[in-house]
Amino acid sequence: AKLLxxxxxxxxxxxxxxxxxxxxxQKAQKLKARYQSKVSNQRRDYLHKLTTHLVKxxxxxxxxxxKTKNL
Structure with a gap:
């Protein structure tokens, strides 16, 4: 579409x-945005669960x- x-x-x-x-x-763009949002939410949820587990x-x-320079 962009090429045309x-x-x-x-x-x-x-x-x-x-x-x-x-x-x-347009449909593909909306679908792509939905999948990217889902992956973002999954990553955020995993990090939240991991940090909660570590704190408990x-x-x-x-x-x-x-500083790696000092090592």
């Missing part, structure tokens, strides 16, 4: 097609900022 729209623009067609005129392209299991959690 660019070709129309480069050929200077009288009525160039825009991406809004491609219904299947251990008393003290220490994070150290090491």
């Amino acid at each position: 729209a660019l070709q129309d623009k480069n050929r200077k067609v009288l009525c160039p097609r825009s991406l809004e005129s491609f219904a299947n392209w 299991q251990y008393d003290v959690i220490v994070i150290e900022d090491l």
Whole structure:
């Protein structure tokens, strides 16, 4: 769809097609966004569960900022 729209623009067609005129392209974009959102939510949920488990299991959690240059 993007290629066809660019070709129309480069050929200077009288009525160039825009991406809004491609219904299947729009459906695919919405479906892609839905899947990306789902994967993002799954990752966020996993990290939340993991950190909750770590906090409940251990008393003290220490994070150290090491510089690899000093190693």
